[in-house]
Amino acid sequence: MSKNILISPSILASDFSKLGEEITALDKAGADWMHIDVMDGHFVPNISFGGCVLNAIKPYTKKTMDTHLMINPVQPYIDDFVKSGSDIISAHIETPHIHSTLQKIKSHKIKAGVVLNPGTPASAILPVIELVDLVLVMTVNPGFGGQKFLYDQLDKIYEIREIIDTCSRHIDLQVDGGITFETAPLAIEAGANVLVAGTATFKGGVDAYADNISKLRGG
Ligand code: DX5
Numbered sequence: 208m209s210k211n212i213l214i215s216p217s218i219l220a221s222d223f224s225k226l227g228e229e230i231t232a233l234d235k236a237g238a239d240w241m242h243i244d245v246m247d248g249h250f251v252p253n254i255s256f257g258g259c260v261l262n263a264i265k266p267y268t269k270k271t272m273d274t275h276l277m278i279n280p281v282q283p284y285i286d287d288f289v290k291s292g293s294d295i296i297s298a299h300i301e302t303p304h305i306h307s308t309l310q311k312i313k314s315h316k317i318k319a320g321v322v323l324n325p326g327t328p329a330s331a332i333l334p335v336i337e338l339v340d341l342v343l344v345m346t347v348n349p350g351f352g353g354q355k356f357l358y359d360q361l362d363k364i365y366e367i368r369e370i371i372d373t374c375s376r377h378i379d380l381q382v383d384g385g386i387t388f389e390t391a392p393l394a395i396e397a398g399a400n401v402l403v404a405g406t407a408t409f410k411g412g413v414d415a416y417a418d419n420i421s422k423l424r425g426g
């Protein structure tokens with residue numbers, strides 16, 4: 208089976224004191240996308256960073272800026288994240304007015320993603336599937352890097368792959384949380400084609416990034 212698996216390293220696990228160098232290193236190491244975890248201390252119990260950080264790293268890579276918004280409300284900040292350089296903006300289905308949020312993201316001619324927390328069933332995507340370019344299945348409860356993969360989410364990945372395959376358009380199926388060399392193959396087998404990996408990408412320091420990314424991809 209030869210699938211095109213994309214790796215989106217979460218910069219949450221990078222060394223923030225030299226973020227520009229980290230982005231350059233990830234770019235050279237073969238990262239396909241850059242995963243930008245935005246947390247507000249309200250929708251999730253942690254605060255990370257906002258659009259100004261995205262703005263600052265944008266000159267260091269031409270790779271896809273994959274922005275995962277763990278914030279509520281979402282809509283007042285969409286324009287800002289578009290201006291800051293997001294190529295994809297993903298919003299949680301558990302936030303209010305997700306349908307109009309996705310419409311608003313699409314109105315900027317960038318890609319829209321919808322994210323499901325571990326407690327949300329696969330069927331929740333049905334009313335919005337026509338609006339999205341990406342479905343992100345959380346395999347940890349969002350808020351922190353370095354958590355353990357929730358194996359009970361695998362069935363949901365299989366279910367969402369089935370739903371996506373009934374659509375005529377290309378829709379990416381992304382997984383996020385606890386992705387390691389051991390869990391990546393399970394997520395891929397279940398139908399994921401984009402893997403977010405923080406801890407597993409950065410493990411071992413800069414000289415290990417290329418090898419880590421290639422192993423996560425299954426190479
Ligand atoms: C969790 C974030 C993840 C996280 C992944 O709220 O959305 O992207 O940083 O980190 P690891 O790969 O370490 O689980």
Ligand code: ZN
Pocket residue numbers: 217242243244275383403
């Ligand atoms: Zn994320």
